[in-house]
Amino acid sequence: DATPRAPEEQFRYQSQQQSQQETVPAPTPAALPETEPTEPGPLDCREEQYPCTRLYSVHKPCKQCLNEICFYSLRRVYVINKEICVRTVCAHEELLRADLCRDKFSKCGVMATSGLCQTVGASCARSCGGC
Helix, strand or coil, X not given: CCCCCCHHHHHHHHHHHHXXXXXXXXXXXXXXCCCCCCCCCCCCEEEEEEEEEEEEEEEEEEEEEECCEEEEEEEEEEEEXXXXXXXXXXXXXXXHHHHHHHHHCHHHHHHHHHCCHHHHHHHHHHHHCCC
């Protein structure tokens, strides 16, 4: 439509054209790809709080006096800071870690089921979280 129009009529014509635009519906949940119910997806994550103790080395001024002459020296002091840390734990990562652990430290599971957990308990606890 190339016929010249007055500015008011041109605005009305453009408004009508814009209001006739087609609206596309949002995708329904059925159209989105889903993981199998037995496999945890990448969104199966949670935040987990755990106690974490950190050791800091700081220099603390220490006042020392001999007779009336005082001086300060810096001594290294270790401060233990007990905090609550947060980590994100995802189910698929836990499964991968458990599989890797089972493959690498298969003796831990065997010892645990046979009642000999104490003999390898320390190495299993370090590697896989205990018997």
